[in-house]
Amino acid sequence: MKKLIKGFGYAFKGVAYASRTQLNFRVHLLAMIVAIGLGLYLHISTAEWCWIVACIASVLTTELLNTAIEILVDLVSPGYNEKAGHIKDVSAAAVLITAIFAAIVGAIIFIPKF
Numbered sequence: 001m002k003k004l005i006k007g008f009g010y011a012f013k014g015v016a017y018a019s020r021t022q023l024n025f026r027v028h029l030l031a032m033i034v035a036i037g038l039g040l041y042l043h044i045s046t047a048e049w050c051w052i053v054a055c056i057a058s059v060l061t062t063e064l065l066n067t068a069i070e071i072l073v074d075l076v077s078p079g080y081n082e083k084a085g086h087i088k089d090v091s092a093a094a095v096l097i098t099a100i101f102a103a104i105v106g107a108i109i110f111i112p113k114f
């Protein structure tokens with residue numbers, strides 16, 4: 001049990017680090033708050049909540065993995081390296097695709113309600 005709680009502590013440390021150092025992560029947290037606020041205000045259905053929660057989780061998870069990859073690349077390849085650049089670009093592209101997907105889902109759910 002103690003080990004489990006310690007594990008949660010490390011995970012929260014990771015979230016705190018990402019929100020302290022990554023502007024994009026903070027922007028995504030803000031988008032999450034806006035989406036939850038709109039969902040509550042517009043009384044969206046259970047199925048719609050499932051989509052919104054899935055989008056929030058996938059965007060934040062992808063952003064955290066992107067941050068981890070950036071740190072790892074900087075650690076193993078501090079100098080200029082074309083491959084290091086490609087790794088960061090591909091990782092950033094994963095975040096972009098997830099964010100676009102989330103924006104489309106948000107538009108499908110929220111726009112008709114206005």
Ligand SMILES: Nc1ncnc2c1ncn2[C@@H]1O[C@H](COP(=O)(O)OP(=O)(O)OP(=O)(O)O)[C@@H](O)[C@H]1O
Nearest residue numbers: 022070077078079080081082084085086088089092
């Ligand atoms: N070691 C490197 N070698 C070659 N190109 C790199 C290297 N590091 C970064 N790049 C290039 O610069 C871009 C921006 O890298 P950077 O590390 O600044 O990422 P970022 O997304 O701006 O992250 P952050 O600002 O959160 O640290 C990368 O996507 C990549 O194209």
